[in-house]
Amino acid sequence: QVQLVESGGGLVQAGGSLKLSCAASGRTFYRYAMGWFRQAPGKQRDFVATIRGTDGGTTYADSVKGRFTISRDNAKNTVYLQMNSLKPEDTAVYYCAATTAVGLTTRPTRYDYWGQGTQVTVSS
Numbered sequence: 001q002v003q004l005v006e007s008g009g010g011l012v013q014a015g016g017s018l019k020l021s022c023a024a025s026g027r028t029f030y031r032y033a034m035g036w037f038r039q040a041p042g043k044q045r046d047f048v049a050t051i052r053g054t055d056g057g058t059t060y061a062d063s064v065k066g067r068f069t070i071s072r073d074n075a076k077n078t079v080y081l082q083m084n085s086l087k088p089e090d091t092a093v094y095y096c097a098a099t100t101a102v103g104l105t106t107r108p109t110r111y112d113y114w115g116q117g118t119q120v121t122v123s124s
Helices: none
Strands: 003-006 008-011 016-024 033-039 046-051 058-060 068-073 078-083 092-099 120-123
Touching: 008 016, 008 046, 016 092, 033 068, 033 078, 046 068, 046 078, 058 068, 068 092
Parallel strands: 008 120
Antiparallel strands: 003 016, 016 078, 033 046, 033 092, 046 058, 068 078, 092 120
8 A cells, every 4th residue: 555645836937946855665665666747727647757767767747747847755655746837828736647567657547546636827
């Protein structure tokens, strides 16, 4: 059983920055691929970024590439999402997720564990 807790969301103006954190339970955090997803009101939950547990390789959605950076600190059992140059369309609830899968980790269905989400609101 893995428990994930997101934090760091809030209200920012367009062009601003936020850094989200996701704290994970367990002793084998380093074995999990970790992902960030987001869901705007009335919309599907969409992929944002993922980082592998094996080699730390990262993948980003086209919509955030160049603006967002995912990272992890295995000693702290924590994954981060640094968000820069925020846009109003980034407004959503952001969810952290963990999976033992080794591929197709941009798909929500590949993830076994989910946090409760943290709200990010970007004003114009």
